[in-house]
Amino acid sequence: MVSRRDLFTGAAALVGAGVVSRVGAASLPEAVIMQSAATQVPPPPPNGRPYNPVVTLNGWSLPWRMNNGVKEFHLVAEPVVREFAPGMKANLWGYNGASPGPTIEVVEGDRVRIFVTNRLPEHTSIHWHGQPLPNGMDGVTGLTQKGIQPGKTMVYEFEAKRPGTFMYHPHADEMVQMAMGMMGFWVTHPKNPNFMKVDRDYVFLLGSYDIEPGSFVPKTSTMLDFNLFTFNSRVFPGIDTMVARQGERVRIRFGNLTMTNHPIHLHGHEFEVTGTDGGWTRPESRWPEVTVDVGVGQMRAIEFVANNPGDWAFHCHKSHHTMNAMGHDVPTMIGVSQRDAAKKISSIIPDYMAMGSTGGSMGEMEMPLPENTLPMMGGQGPFGGVEMGGMFTVMKVRKDQKRGDYSDPGWYKHPAGTLAYEWNGAPPEAVRSTSAGGQSMPGPKPAQNVEFNVRKPSGHSGH
Ligand SMILES: [Cu+2]
Secondary structure, three states, X not given: OOOOOOXXXXXXXXXXXXXXXXXXXXXXXXXXXXXXXXXXXXXXXXXXXXXXXXXXXXXXXXXXXXXXXXXXXXXXXEEEEEEEEOOEEEEEEEEOOEOOOOEEEEEOOOEEEEEXXXXXXXXXXXXXXXXXXXXHHOOOEOOOEOOEOOOOEEXXXXXXXXXXXXXXXXXXXXXXXXXXXXXXXXXXXOOOOOOOOOOEEEEEEEEEEOOOOOOOOOOOOOOOOOOEEEEOOEOEOOOOXXXXXXXXXXXXEXXXXXXXXXXXXXXXXOEEEEEEOOEEOOHHHOOOEOEEEEOOOOEEEEEEEOOOOEEEEEEEOOHXXXXXXXXXXXXXXXXXXXXXXXXXXXXXXXXXXXXXXXXXXXXXXXXXXOOOXXXXXXXXXXXXXXXXXXXXXXXXXXXXXXXXXXXXXXXXXXXXOOOOOOOOOOOOOOOOOOOOOOOXXXXXXXXXXXXXXXXXXXXXXXX
């Protein structure tokens, strides 16, 4: 598991931490670059209106400088290297050293000025997804602005009017730039920091990539058949866990920048959808859920009271989205005995392994992998291999987790009598149902009666 480090007290990858320019207000704000994929818990805001910062899963929040009451940020679109999980890196495009780019946090009513420098080999733009803003700041290449040419910087400026959950992404050569990982999160906090206050507020973006084993660059022309489904361009077991102290109110916000929907599912708790792309949902419009589907281009904020201690799975419920790379178009071999064939092939190819005749379980299987790829699943839990990959992580709820502490508390210790156990009694006699299917489709009669019921051909039938 990746260790967590505080953004401003120990991150070795942080370059240029002096955010306020030494040159003066007429200059570009310094571009803060981050190459680490560790979750960086942001400190309280150093100036401006107060707010409760969000925690970006395997990410960080972008520092700003105040310039005559305007919050100035500097985003740099550039090629980046992102580690999806230990053992696999990808050459992506992102912002300020990472993909996704840093989370931008502002407060309702803030005047915001964002300098966007393009260090990509082609033009780009940024669309501020979900923001009410002047049309000319909307970032749609060709429609509302010219593309930002390579080496150039353009400035976006608007008032962050509506509090809520937003994203940023290019509206230029989208198929390529999104497939290459260009995206980021944006949170506009309410002016009143006590409005819908929570104890922990996590954010991440859902992404999808098609990176063949042994390759380092995503295939940008893939339409739907992606092989890596990510939370903030990380796959399990490379995704940090989320933590909460028992009894705390937790918010998780996520945006979907893939090409399909993702039913996001939390174990052990009921949550309510408290926010969408359009802002906060009214309390009377909420109902309890354990899974919420987030459509393409949508955002959701869910909230729950972490009242149930344990290590709770949190994942996309599409089972192929909790798998990592490798082939998905393989025949199903369940029930097919390959023993004889495997013996013959092994004499020619010593490493050959018969696969899947009793299911696909590979959680603890060690196989030689091609260079720069990941096993389909492979996280190690306290009881063995966690047979998951991709969009999967764990929400760790603990009685003794300190407030504001995001460090990993280790595995849950189950109180006596609360762990599933093996039953050692004698197996009962198997009873076949003959009434399955009900009236519309009665089940077949037991096999031993078939012969008995058959009407034998006879030359005298009908007489
Ligand atoms: Cu999914």
